[in-house]
Amino acid sequence: MSVGKRACSSTPSDPHVAGPTFADNVTGMYVFSGILSALFERQRSGIGRRVEVKMLESSIALFPDPIAIFTPAGICNDRMTRVAASQSFVFRCADGKLIALHLTFPEKLSQELLAAIELPELAGANALPRAAV
DSSP, X not given: OOOSHXXXXXXXXXXXXXXXXXXHHHHHHHHHHHHHHHHHHHHHHSOOOOOOOOHXXXXXXHOHHHHHHXXXXXXXXXXXXXXXXXXXXXXXXXXXXXXXXXXXXXXXXXXXXXXXXXXXXXXXXXXXXXXXX
């Protein structure tokens, strides 16, 4: 069972690590933020601060959704769990180009958009397709 980044970036049928070095990058961002905060505090009050950042906690903070969903509900996440919850989709247009949509705007606008792209059947949340990955 995968929860977290692994569930978002790989599948049991294709079990390999994919994507950038999330843990290193996000830990660096937290270290940077901590150092800036400590420098600001030192300038303001004259008191120095020690900055400690844990890579595991930084990584967990980057992927809170899979952990939060799994803990109370026992839902096992995969690469499409967040996509389905956020109503984010990518469609191939007639000209072969892709369009990415995030359907969290007012219902009237989403109905008009779905009518314009000739997919009104997607208006119901349960009708939204699960992409084959």
